[in-house]
Amino acid sequence: LNAKQEHAAFDLCESRSNKERSILIWGDSHAAHLSPGFDSSFGDNFEIIQRTASLCPPILGMEIDARPNCKEINHLIFESIKEKPPSRVVLAANWWIYGWKGVKSTISALQNVGIRQIDLIGAIPQWPHPLPRQLLLYFQDDKFHRVPERMRFSLMPKYKKLDKKMSSYANNVGIEFISLTKILCGETDCLARLGHTSDTLTVWDSGHLTAYGSRFVVGHFPGSRPIDAR
Numbered sequence: 099l100n101a102k103q104e105h106a107a108f109d110l111c112e113s114r115s116n117k118e119r120s121i122l123i124w125g126d127s128h129a130a131h132l133s134p135g136f137d138s139s140f141g142d143n144f145e146i147i148q149r150t151a152s153l154c155p156p157i158l159g160m161e162i163d164a165r166p167n168c169k170e171i172n173h174l175i176f177e178s179i180k181e182k183p184p185s186r187v188v189l190a191a192n193w194w195i196y197g198w199k200g201v202k203s204t205i206s207a208l209q210n211v212g213i214r215q216i217d218l219i220g221a222i223p224q225w226p227h228p229l230p231r232q233l234l235l236y237f238q239d240d241k242f243h244r245v246p247e248r249m250r251f252s253l254m255p256k257y258k259k260l261d262k263k264m265s266s267y268a269n270n271v272g273i274e275f276i277s278l279t280k281i282l283c284g285e286t287d288c289l290a291r292l293g294h295t296s297d298t299l300t301v302w303d304s305g306h307l308t309a310y311g312s313r314f315v316v317g318h319f320p321g322s323r324p325i326d327a328r
Contacts, residue, residue, distance in 0.1 A: 099151040104167050105174040108149060115145035122147045122184040124156040124175055128222060129190035131307040135316025136188075147184060149175045155191035157200040158207055176204075180211050190219035192305070194256070198264060205271060216273040217319075220264055223257040223279055223288045224305035233290060233299075250287040257283075274320060281318045 099107050121136060121144045123129050130150040137146050154168035158176060162168045179187065187208055189201060201218070208216055225232045236251045237243055261279045268275030282289045282300060292298045292314055300311040307315060316322055 099154075099167075099171065101152055101165055102167075103151070105171045111148070113145060113147070117143070117145040119143065119185040120145040120147055121186045121188060122149060122179065123188045123190070124149050125188075125190040125219075126150060126154050126156075126192060127152055127306060128192040129156070129188065129219070131312055132188065132190060132219070132316055133312070134309040135307075135312035135314070135319075138313045139316045139319065139322035144185065149178075155193070155196045155201070156189045156204050157191075157196065158204045160196070160200055172204075176207060179208070179213065183211070183213060186215040186217065187213050188217045188219060191221075193221045193260060193264070194224075198260065199267075202267070202271075205273060209271075218264060218268050218273055218275050220261045220275065220277045220279060221257060222301070222305045222307070223283055224254050225301075226252055226254060226304065228303045229290060229299055229301050230296070245291070247289065247291055248284065248287040249290040253288055276319055278315060281315050 121140055123132055123136060123146070127150065130148065133146065133148050133150075140146065151165070151168065151171050153162060153165050154171055156172060156175075158172050160169060160172070189204065191198075191201075198221075205216060205218070232249070232252050233245055236249060237245055239251075257279050261277050265275045265277065279288075289300050292300060292310060297308065298310050299308055300314070302308045
């Protein structure tokens with residue numbers, strides 16, 4: 099949903115699936131960018147339900163001035179979960195900007211209504227400017243004019259600390275933590291591209307996965323059908 103839409107806009111997402119099991123993706127645009135990957139890796143066996151809204155993290159009760167509908171959207175998403183529990187709930191957001199600890203209340207609420215499989219997705223490593231521009235700057239600066247497959251040039255350094263904190267919390271409360279950092283990054287650099295064409299970049303801006311990148315990343319999630327994007 100965009101900034102002006104209310105929860106009722108989800109009514110347009112009429113399901114035609116007859117699958118008994120479902121996966122619900124809940125969060126902001128950093129949850130939405132996982133949808134192509136879930137469709138590819140899990141869509142054969144699960145109905146994929148996307149409940150995502152711009153700049154609206156899956157934190158119950160949170161009010162955001164720039165997104166006045168967010169609190170109500172999250173409340174009604176949770177009510178729909180109670181009414182028809184999905185097999186799996188995936189919580190994802192651009193955790194840097196909200197204060198990720200707020201999601202604890204959502205996780206407790208989900209566990210209290212009997213949701214057994216909850217995935218907490220870590221924040222994606224980010225670049226200060228759109229990745230295509232960062233690659234161009236690297237290309238211009240490199241004396242051999244290479245376009246790297248993996249890159250640390252201008253990579254924002256804060257991603258690892260947050261991962262450790264979220265992982266520790268998830269372990270303590272018995273839910274699955276999925277680290278995008280471990281999938282995309284090594285010790286000092288992260289994947290920038292998965293092929294030799296523009297559509298195989300991992301992200302299209304500072305931190306939103308391309309469809310190609312989404313399929314690659316979710317293909318490494320527990321229980322997925324492996325995707326060799328390269």
